[in-house]
Amino acid sequence: KTIISKINEKDIDLDEIKKQGKLLSEGKTVIFPTETVYGLGANALDENAVKKIYEAKGRPSDNPLIVHIYNKEEVYDLANDINEKAKEVMNKFWPGPITIILNKKSIVPYTTSGGLETVAIRMPSHKIAREIIKQAGVPIAAPSANISGRPSPTKANHVYEEMNGRVDGIVLGGDSNFGLESTVLDLTSNTPMILRPGSITKEDLEKVIGEVQIDPSLAKKEDNKKAKAPGMKYTHYSPDADVFIVSGNEDAIISKINDLTIENTSKGLNTGVMCLNKNKDKYKATSIGLGDTLEEVASNLFDILREMDKNNIDIVYSEEFPNKGVGQAIMNRLLKSAGYKIIKA
Numbered sequence: 001k002t003i004i005s006k007i008n009e010k011d012i013d014l015d016e017i018k019k020q021g022k023l024l025s026e027g028k029t030v031i032f033p034t035e036t037v038y039g040l041g042a043n044a045l046d047e048n049a050v051k052k053i054y055e056a057k058g059r060p061s062d063n064p065l066i067v068h069i070y071n072k073e074e075v076y077d078l079a080n081d082i083n084e085k086a087k088e089v090m091n092k093f094w095p096g097p098i099t100i101i102l103n104k105k106s107i108v109p110y111t112t113s114g115g116l117e118t119v120a121i122r123m124p125s126h127k128i129a130r131e132i133i134k135q136a137g138v139p140i141a142a143p144s145a146n147i148s149g150r151p152s153p154t155k156a157n158h159v160y161e162e163m164n165g166r167v168d169g170i171v172l173g174g175d176s177n178f179g180l181e182s183t184v185l186d187l188t189s190n191t192p193m194i195l196r197p198g199s200i201t202k203e204d205l206e207k208v209i210g211e212v213q214i215d216p217s218l219a220k221k222e223d224n225k226k227a228k229a230p231g232m233k234y235t236h237y238s239p240d241a242d243v244f245i246v247s248g249n250e251d252a253i254i255s256k257i258n259d260l261t262i263e264n265t266s267k268g269l270n271t272g273v274m275c276l277n278k279n280k281d282k283y284k285a286t287s288i289g290l291g292d293t294l295e296e297v298a299s300n301l302f303d304i305l306r307e308m309d310k311n312n313i314d315i316v317y318s319e320e321f322p323n324k325g326v327g328q329a330i331m332n333r334l335l336k337s338a339g340y341k342i343i344k345a
């Protein structure tokens with residue numbers, strides 16, 4: 001049976017944290033909130049504990065996990081060849097929503113690194129996440145706490161509904177702040193490369209470490225099998241509904257989606273629309289506003305994909321967002337959830 005703790009980030013109950021931290025130190029699995037999405041944690045250095053993560057998620061074992069640490073110094077226990085750029089990223093952005101890839105030391109089991117010679121490391125900023133890792137007393141491997149392929153959980157009810165009974169502990173701790181997973185940055189070659197865009201953008205990074213590339217295989221479906229982060233190759237963020245992105249100028253998008261809605265209705269299919277709040281009333285279908293700003297869109301996207309299933313929607317159309325700044329992370333997740341299906345308006 002899963003041990004559930006409700007914890008308020010603003011007024012942390014240390015006894016509850018200790019209870020969950022103890023589970024982790026005993027090799028068990030605990031779900032906890034972070035500033036990006038909820039994570040499903042276990043002792044990163046204990047192969048048997050890490051295997052329980054893959055089981056609970058139904059995750060392919062060649063997809064490596066991110067190791068979460070409490071202190072920056074722990075990086076030196078886990079990784080080799082920590083160069084100047086890595087140090088600058090750690091100093092400028094940690095604790096926070098960025099994961100760095102470095103060459104791993106042998107203490108990190110291949111079960112954690114998905115068989116790779118590298119390891120992904122992140123120092124989260126969320127108070128509850130930090131306290132839990134501190135109490136566990138070991139680095140914590142934690143992928144997003146969803147069943148493999150589903151949208152990542154950003155609210156307490158997402159983890160409760162999907163994962164209760166599948167793990168040893170769950171900390172319910174309110175909504176995630178950013179709502180999309182951390183930026184993944186590979187620092188093992190000369191030019192750092194973003195393997196997964198997140199709220200810390202290419203522009204943010206370039207101010208600190210100079211030229212940064214984005215893995216070119218993220219942009220197109222045909223190239224996706226070559227993605228450097230194994231996780232970016234899999235089908236991901238998919239609700240039960242079939243998702244499409246509609247691109248073009250705003251008026252064209254709206255009239256295209258309204259035409260398609262009439263067509264769907266005549267076939268007995270329920271249509272849903274994800275849009276900016278200001279366009280909500282312009283649609284004939286069930287429309288859900290993602291927010292007014294790109295930051296709000298990022299924080300609401302996964303929740304609203306789940307909401308579409310609750311409303312028995314068969315086909316979801318999403319407005320396209322500008323592929324700049326945080327928009328790059330939004331479009332990356334949207335493209336994956338749509339299986340790269342784009343309709344030109």
Ligand code: TXA
Pocket residue numbers: 034036037038039040063064065066099101113116118119120122142143144145180181182183184195196228229230231232
């Ligand atoms: O925000 C986040 O990063 C959340 C929270 C819980 O911290 N975690 C998360 O983990 O999103 P996960 O496992 O869902 O995504 C990790 C991504 C996957 O795409 C994985 O393939 C990639 O990072 N990754 C991990 N280790 C890697 C490595 N050594 N080389 C390349 N990619 C790696």
Ligand code: MG
Pocket residue numbers: 143144152
């Ligand atoms: Mg994930």
